[in-house]
Amino acid sequence: MVRKEVADHIRSWRFIVLLLLVVLTFFGSMYISLSNISRAVGNTNDPDHLFLYLKLLTITDGTLPPFHVFIGFLGPLLGIGLGFDAINAEQNNGTLTRLLAQPVYRDNLLLAKFTGALIVISVLFLSLGLLMIGGGLLFTGVKIEPQEFLRIICFIVLSIIYIGFWLSLSILLSVIFKQAATSALTAIGIWLFFTIFYQILLNLIVKAFLPDPALLSQEEVAKYNNVILTFLRFVPSQLYTDGTTTLLMPSVRSLGPLSMEQMANAIPAPLSLRDSLLIVWPQLCGLTAATMVCFALAYYFFMRREIRT
Template identity: 65%
Template sequence: MNRLKGNYHTAMPILVGKELGAHMQSWRFLILVLLIILTFVTSMYVSFTNLRSAVGNMQDPDKSFVYLKLLTTTDNSIPPFHVFLNFLAPLLGISLGFDAINSEQNNGTLTRLIAQPIYRDNLLLSKFASSLILIASLFLALVLLMVGGGLLATGVGIEVQEVLRIFGFWLISVVFVGFWLSLAILLSVKFKQAATSALVAIGIWLFFTVFFPIVVNLLVRSFLPSPRMMSEAEILYYNELISTVMRLSPGQLFSDASTTLLMPSVRSLGPLTMEQMIGAIPAPLPFKESVMIVWPQVSGLIAATCLCFAWTYASFMRREIRS
């Protein structure tokens, strides 16, 4: 029993190291990393080009946050980096998890792994933890590169508020990719073929990215009258209903959270009436209040990730792996 207990604690670092090495030697991971780095460099180039005009805009309440401007400033030729990340980050999570289990079983290595003095939960946790470590390291390196480049280009010191907001954006990005990673691992447990799990995961991603907003607008418009025939209160309810239903999409949760953290002047994620806007001073919010605004979105992403991983854990622990 003591030997098994010791193996339980020593197996995780070995398995995580094995998975890290396999991912870093994978062509699909390297290609997606190059795509994300390319979009990051392109977005930073556009931001640096338009940074002076953005900071000089006296009507912008966020003009003093130089480093946040690097992540949000654009000339409308390309989207800012956090919008790019909303599109590419799910593909990174799917690519790291769609064949996590079924490829091991198809290659015959899963049976040999379980035959060793390790537990199934060790194997599953190592698959998830190694991919999440890679994702967190990649995004952290990009954030540090952005801060270093901004310091060299502008010579302006970074403020504590900016450090907290950029760190919060990094954390939310890791959680967002972690959701798609846990979903992809779930599909790799449910389907025997890696191609099937990859197609289903990409189909889910396409649905939430492209078709879900269209479906929501069509359904809401079919049950409600035309906005031209509504009062101001009914229009407000109409927009609030669409915003609420849209938050069933993980991409919308990430977009709301990242926009609020990177743009301190954002005070609400829903529609506001004229009475609510009267007397409001266009000034940036403190970091704590921005976190309170986005906490439902962040907790929703964390809950969805935990739900997918719990479902994966329950399915894998009951799965027959000898066939």
Template identity: 70%
Template sequence: MMNVLINKEVATHIRSWRFIVLILLIVLTFGASLYVSSSGLKEAVGNMKDPDQSFLYLKLLTTTDNSIPPFHVFLNFLAPLLGIALGFDAINSEYNSGTLTRLVAQPIYRDSLLISKFFAPLIVVSTLFTALVLLMIGGGLIGTGVRIEPQELLRILGFTLISILYVAFWLSLSILLSIRFRQPATSALTAIGIWLFFTVFFPILVNLAIRPFLPNPNYISEQEYLSYNELILNLLRLSPSQLYTDATTTLLMPSVRSLGPIAMEQMVGAIPAPLSFRESFLMVWPQISGLTAAMMICFAWSYFIFMRREIRN
């Protein structure tokens, strides 16, 4: 029965116009970012001062001529919209149309219905991101003739999985709001408001709240100054977009050795060499754990509310 529900949800999403529009938007931004990065790829690879110059396929995702942002920056903006669009009316649309009563009247468990509403969009999103990554790798093989290194493949797969996890968080949040609010417009506006708050207003509020307490940099030690900057970064990491940015930047740029401020003593004698995939993964493990925990909390809350709610005509 679970397979039937998931197949039905996948077919519904594939046929919906809003999903088609978002797919076209993501594909167009991916193509534009790939075109800009490939046009400046020769110059980026030839830059001997760049420790990441040997990672050709990672350059396809991170190189830009400043006309448009790279793809992982675009995805930080578009992935929440994709998750919200796929989940803001997952439950309340069924309730308003009267199909939810007929579904629960069948020999179907409520948790099976909720799980299918969560996993079906993730299957579609995972297929989309995997197809885009394969297209990028195939285009790179045809255009350059350079084979992809195992570490590059691992980093690109890690980036894909983190992007899917990021969409899953916003999907679980939008499903929670679709259970909480009866009208789809209310749940959609609330989800978009939360996204705008964490993306735009939260960094501003953190800076405004911390700035009055920051001492004059001319009268404090370097260690105290670094501690205050570390505090600001830790507060910013309460935002899911900041966690996603930290994780993807570290995986796609192997030369990134720290996600916080570094003292001059720590820089002395440091060789600008790329980290291994394992070291980069361990560095971003707290960010991945934070996104996973936030997604699970939203889904568990949705499960709790939906299982206790009385469904009537």
């Protein structure tokens, strides 16, 4: 079943269009990065200037955003595009009844839908990551350090988990709604709300209920900033942004405000991969837990759904 799902995704025009969109943005970002890599590496004021291959994923001249920013925006569309009609299209075409008439459990069907799409996404991003490393080797001739390679692999894994959340959410909506168009529009609406409108609403609420920052002490301002960051991290894209910033910029020591005492006692050096993973671990667990919750809800509703009508 997984093999069939993978083959169906690869042959579909929907996946081909999404693939071309992601690959074109990748090559555009890599072209901008390679064009400015010498200037970025030569900037000694940048604490991350020695990490050449990480710079390929983060530097830009303002023409195009870096690749990880593109993934934060296009990744949900890829996950939604591969899962919004996973169940309701089968039922509308009449193939779901014939499929479950065979000795096939419903949970196996959901797992095959999710696993097949996730395999396609994983192969795509792993190929793009290796292509970026190979292009950097050919263009610069500088060998990649083990820590850089591991950070890029961790970035790819985080991207797969992030897109897997939207894939799981779209499969859940395909179970709830009978029409594929309804599930697709609902998933896109949720994505737009979290991407654009959530932060606008949060800023309005903060301005309405929190006191004027000019009247607060430094410690009180730090507490209010932590509260705002906590609410922002209910958004999957914010978790992904925090994770990619920490993994691709080793000089990032914290994802929240630091006190003067913490800044004074900090050693001005890039963090090790282990320390960066400790910082990003809550974001990784949050995205994984959200994915599992969406899949569990999809399983619950699918088990209670009547498929013979």
